[in-house]
Amino acid sequence: MYAAEHNKIMFTIAMVAVAASALALDMMSKWIAVEALPHNSSLQLIPGFLELWLRDNPHGAFGLFSSFPSALRLPLLVGLAILAVTAMLFYTIKTLGRTITASVAMGLVLGGASANLMDRILRGVVVDFIHLHWGKAFDWPTFNLADVTITIGSIILAITVIKQWKHSSTTDESFQEEIS
Numbered sequence: 539m540y541a542a543e544h545n546k547i548m549f550t551i552a553m554v555a556v557a558a559s560a561l562a563l564d565m566m567s568k569w570i571a572v573e574a575l576p577h578n579s580s581l582q583l584i585p586g587f588l589e590l591w592l593r594d595n596p597h598g599a600f601g602l603f604s605s606f607p608s609a610l611r612l613p614l615l616v617g618l619a620i621l622a623v624t625a626m627l628f629y630t631i632k633t634l635g636r637t638i639t640a641s642v643a644m645g646l647v648l649g650g651a652s653a654n655l656m657d658r659i660l661r662g663v664v665v666d667f668i669h670l671h672w673g674k675a676f677d678w679p680t681f682n683l684a685d686v687t688i689t690i691g692s693i694i695l696a697i698t699v700i701k702q703w704k705h706s707s708t709t710d711e712s713f714q715e716e717i718s
Contacts, residue, residue: 549636553645561647561656562661568657571667571682588672593680594663610661616658623651630695639698646691650684657684 575581575592582589596611597603598618603611630644657664666680 546636549638549641550684552638552642553648556645557649557652558643560646560684560687561653564650564653564682565656567683568653568665568667572665575667580669587671589666589669589671591669593666595666595680596663599618604645612662613659616655619651619655623648626664626695635675637698639694642696643691643694646687647695648691650687653684654682654688 571590571592576592577592580589580591596608598615603614604613614670616702626647627644656665664682664684668682668684668686669680670676670678
């Protein structure tokens with residue numbers, strides 16, 4: 539019992555540490571971007587591929603809810619972010635248990651979501667500044683480090699859930715064969 543409780547505490551500490559680190563890095567990068575980059579003008583890092591371009595994003599990802607009035611959009615986006623992170627946290631703990639992989643992945647998602655949520659609450663917009671494109675053929679919407687941590691954490695969670703699902707499916711089949 540002691541070891542299991544100790545592991546829960548350690549995995550929770552790992553998740554909080556990763557979340558705090560992701561939050562701090564994102565907020566620091568946004569502060570630097572706001573202070574150093576000209577607004578709505580790009581700084582080419584890798585011509586034709588990567589540039590820094592400071593933009594305010596009052597909408598959700600990919601312009602979601604852009605047609606909503608701002609007085610409704612902000613509370614809606616804040617509420618949806620809180621609901622989504624809470625649901626993901628409970629689902630992850632219930633499905634994956636408390637493992638280091640799940641803890642790190644959830645920390646990345648929580649840290650990134652918290653950073654964008656803080657931006658939305660404090661500024662009314664999310665600061666984006668990383669722009670990827672491939673000439674004119676591919677043009678990804680401008681994003682920030684919080685978006686990167688959310689994406690990486692979500693991918694890790696998805697892979698972990700799929701692996702666990704495959705493992706439990708294989709285990710169920712071998713159990714059925716053993717009892718036949």
